[in-house]
Amino acid sequence: MGRKVTLATCALNQWALDFDGNLDRILKSIEIAKSKGATYRLGPELEICGYGCSDHFYESDTPLHCFQVLEELLTSPVTQDIICDVGMPVMHRNVRYNCRVLFLNKKILLIRPKMMLANNGNYRELRWFTPWNKPRHVEDYFLPRMIQRVTGQETVPFGDAVLSTKDTCIASEMCEELWAPNSPHINMGLDGVEIFTNSSGSHHELRKAYVRVDLIKSATAKSGGIYLLANQKGCDGDRLYYDGCALIAINGDIVAQGAQFSLEDVEVLTATLDLEDVRSFRAESSSRSILASQSETYYRVKVDFALSAPCDLFLPSYEPIQWRYHTPEEEISLGPACWLWDYLRRSGQAGFLLPLSGGIDSSATACIVFSMCRQVCFAIQNGNQQVLAYVRRIVGEPDFMPQSPRELCGRIFTTCYMASENSSLDTFSRAKDLAEQIGSYHLNINIDTAVKAVMGIFSIVTGKWPKFRVNGGTTRENLALQNVQARVRMVLAYLFAQLSHWAKGKPGGLLVLGSANVDECLRGYLTKYDCSSADINPIGGISKTDLRSFIQYCIENFNLSVLRSILSAPPTAELEPLADGQILQTDEADMGMTYAELSMYGKLRKISKCGPYSMFCKLIHTWREAYSPAQVAAKVKYFFRMYSINRHKMTTVTPAYHAENYSPDDNRFDLRPFLYNTSWSWQFRYIDQKVSEISDDGVSQSDSLD
Template structure:
């Protein structure tokens, strides 16, 4: 009858500028799609070169190598008899575009440029690409000679067109266009396009997956149709982790779901769908609203059918229920996959973590342990690529990981760096957790190094600074804390470089940081201390989410040592103990709780609040718990500390992006780092509002 179509979309773990590896993964995905009977294969955004090339997009080499890979794809027998939709940059009339190149049997059918750029938060597409500003318009693009030889085409269509096959009509969207208020699928659907494709590079963020699913289901529930989403996966070479989630939907229902977190480099999702379901849906729900008054879409005829003449007994896919991960599961899986990609591509032999016994470093340790679980599961499932990568990392071609604890001992070194200000409780927490996850654990004392550095200072100045508890000034107290923190960073890198050498093993270790997003927001850490590391898997995660994550690890991995970690108040342990007990806590130092800081962070970044507007919002949010004066004091303290410490963001360790109020200066939060910390006019407005509210409510002192 010719009404059922089999389609494939995919998630690929592409790596920026890894042209050979990227090409191999593209070909593998096409091969899998064909083996499942697909006639159309969709890949992720800019898959030939990798999405995260950044300013390499400005180099002519990048486009040259993309065309070389495209030629290899066109000539490969794997790509024959299936419509292939791949992504790469293309320069047309000296303007660079982010494009889809759609081809069939060595003929390029259409080059479709992106029309809506992603240009906020983590994305800077307008720095490298121009949007196509001519909807439903197609021009002539003259192919490079190296492609003309293969395709026997001098020129091909370039622009906003759709493919009209013998049995249906297919239109493209690219990533951010789905999120646009006027998405192209709206006009395409009104003009009879039945299959929509979206090649995406959408990064993981906690609690974000439901947004994608809702956008895609709503896109096809309004006017019917089939929607295919392909997505990048893995660490493309930067802070972001792309979490796959390739999917296919029809008439508002998901019919096929890819993995969100896995170590597979290639994940192909295939579904067989009945086009008559789309036509019946539109005829029932959309008639007579399918009338279309705008300029019709530009159809390009393709002498090819996605369906077979005899498909009566071919089963079609039924709707499925999407399974969403909890936030705790996302923290366990996303950063773990990111760490594995970073490790296997860095050429290093494992990780080293300064494990203090607190919530943050313990969370980082648990993420590494989760990574080891994922590796063992992948190997047991027959993933040859993961096995090969593990063997290369541990320098043992006969090794096959079976037990996560044993693997953790090979890949992970933890180090407790005690001082005279460290408590027995944190030392025990660090030791017990290391024993339960199986890491190679080191205990050392930094007092000798601290005294050596202070001795040098004393010889030069004739003075020996003292802690506040011993009669010293606040300047002395802060300097003594910072010396301890910075020595830990130096020792962390020393042991990362030489601990394997000392054990007679090859390679070095990547140093992991463990400052959370709330501490970074407030600047509550020492510049160039042990938060200064190679990478930080929790740098975009809030303290409250990390505490919930630790409870998840107790339940999921039976890491009972974490119960003591969670019970202890967060502390830096940089000031003297009082009767052997911790006298310094993080929340007391910051002047606010971590939960309060998360609220402030969201208001600052997501709601774009300055000091006065933030105070006005918090006045209503916190009115039952605090007086206007107390709220004003917290707002002022935050903005003073934020502006005093903003310079630290210029050196913050590259961190896994997980929270959308991250203060990461390098990509996400483009604010100054030198402020007038008085905030004079802003704070006067707050004071005026406090006086007025207290006068009206009678809450003043």
């Protein structure tokens, strides 16, 4: 009797609606899995069409092309003699389901629909799919004629069932179902399922990986079993970066870990595991045995196939491994860089252009591009011919072989310092020095002529010339003079992105990078349609605090010494006149709050679901050593006033890499209005009432919920 099974799971860089590319990557993963001796292969969620199809799921073309790809898979010699588990949308009785299709040797074994759909944060699965609400229930699914011709089957089982092979029992669990309070693997395990599979479309967020790993370890720690996770990887065509992390676990131990950030489009993870390890682990637990004896039975699809070999005593078995977590600084270095690479190679552009101000935000963005170049060079050095082919296509040189990240940076990355009469020599020097250290092609551009031309038009029409506040102007004049500088920079950034290669006699255009961080977006501390408006923004979901830590990481790991002076300089927009050549304007003074405070407001507003009053209640405790209740009230009210005044800016914010779970990204992650009654009269009055009721010892004289 066979005991040991070799199982394969994958991380694939699929792309929404790229049916040709998706098919190739699926076939390659199956081929690799078979070459490693696997008899079962698991792929990511919705891998045939790509997870991020969004409203394309409504189109009849999408399931049609998915079945056409499935036909190709069924007839390919590569898929023979291995159970293949692929993901695609399926219409059953005019209802659309997110499904797994399991097949073996030109026969479909089971179509298993997802039972619990992700519908929070970045996910809107209930918009496109319906959950299968019939536990342990199976119906007949009538196959399309194109599939019937291949399989000879008219109908196949559709529903919540499990596969029973000659030697074991396998069941599917799909992404969100692992995160649910009553995950299917609980009842499946009690009914004797020994191998659980999870096809996921799980995105990267800073500090998130440990949650996913802990859930999988605990899924098998209590009642035993083998667990395989497959995940989407890369940029599927939107703001999210799916971070792979395919893994295999048994009885609470991780035995195989895939890469979290990688430029490999296809990664296959295998492990050879002993089924008797699961059985002996379970047999020791009397409480599990009692529950199992009372469990309801799943419909079993019997498969005349064994995952194990007849004589496999000498196959190697597993050793537990320690999961290797990345630090947040490493995650910032790797995740957005991989996202940028996917966006660049799929956009058909020749590189990036970044307005480099010499401050932390734009410098962090430049470092992420440099990190991308490092990863590309590492991949090429490790023999990745596909990455090399992309590089040669991007730079337009069929024989180009990058010798260093600096050399590659010089070919695909243009930085520009856009000086005005309000710019300082310090920021000019820092931008220039950073560009030299990373190797970018650097431009120095003076915008004063363009600004004066725009203001001249205004003056001709109105007969007036506004002044800065330091010269006697009003607040409105001061703001308008700052904004015109910022917006001129955006126009020039796009002009140089479109024509700088042309001016050098080279083909192609550049993608403009933005560099507004998540805290500034939350506060609205940016000019609408200024140089924060760009094609994409790799740091738009990262806090200022994390960016400062990332800059320190780059100093230590990338040997970019100029970053020390950038890190120590106060953040400034440099839009107001200098005083004797020195900067008077700083970001935190302009905002009326610190970046640390902004992060706190963001987390309370989004993660803790706080309105003005509940945020005040939490902060009078958190900040009790630093501020009085009246001061806390003033800070909370000021934040909500500024947030609501500037919320409209989020409707036009540059698409940004999603890295932080308090991102204010409008219409996608943060579904809040953009037109508010900014006085918050009822809410602020209630806060003021509570402040007046708090005694000298900080205790309220009435019930806080009255």
